[in-house]
Structure formats: structure tokens, C-alpha cells
Amino acid sequence: MSCISPLPDTNVNTSNYTSIIDSAAYLHMANEINMFDSIKPYTSNAKEVLITDGNSSTNIEGIENITYIIDNTKVTMKDVLFLPGLSHYLFSTQIHVKEDGHFIHIENGLASIA
DSSP states (O other): OOOOEEOTTSOOOGGGOOEEEESSOSSOEESOGGGBSSOBOOOSSOOEEEOTTSSOEEEOOEEEEEEEEETTEEEEEEEEEEOTTOSSEEEEHHIIIIITOOOEEEETTEEEEO
16 A cells, blocks of 8 residues: 555545555545545446445545645646545556556555656
8 A cells, every 4th residue: 555645735634544556446536525626526427436345336426636745746636536435545557657647666565656
């Protein structure tokens, strides 16, 4: 697991904040509304996401950008899904690498995200 910290001026309680680097997630997904710069309704036909247990799902409540600090660099993640039923923030490696043009290096149990 890697720690991705929201900007200090957000109202997110960072003491219990964890994120999961997820190679299967098709979008970044967050469970705390205060993480978002703002929020707008999600208008796609898909209204829920299947949870990894394969038996349950959670509703998509909205979509918008989130701004973070990663290794002292301000990063804006676009079109993050808001799913209050998630237990953690899901950081999509697919989006980060393919669409944002960054890289992820994993070695000896540690992930470097740039």
C-alpha cells in the first residue's frame, strides 16, 4: 500500500486515510466526499461498481477531480468516482500510466509513483 495524501486544506481526516494502488480499477475511486474539489452527478449508464469480493456492489454517487500531494508534488486526478460504500481510496494504475503519462515502479514490496 502507498500513501497518497490529500491537500492540507481539505477536511479529510488523514489519520485514518489509506489508499490502495489498484491495477484492475478502470478509474480512480474515492469514498470521502471532502476529498473532491467539487462534486457533480454521475450520468453514465453504469450506476454501481462491483466490489472485489465478487458478490456485492456499491453505488456511484458522483464524479469530479481530486487534488493531492504525491512526494511533495501537487497532482490533480481527473474524473474520480465518488463511491461512499468503498472502504479505501482506489488509485488506478491504468489511468495513471495510460492517460496521465506517468509511471509506477514496484520492487521489493515498495511502489514508486511518478
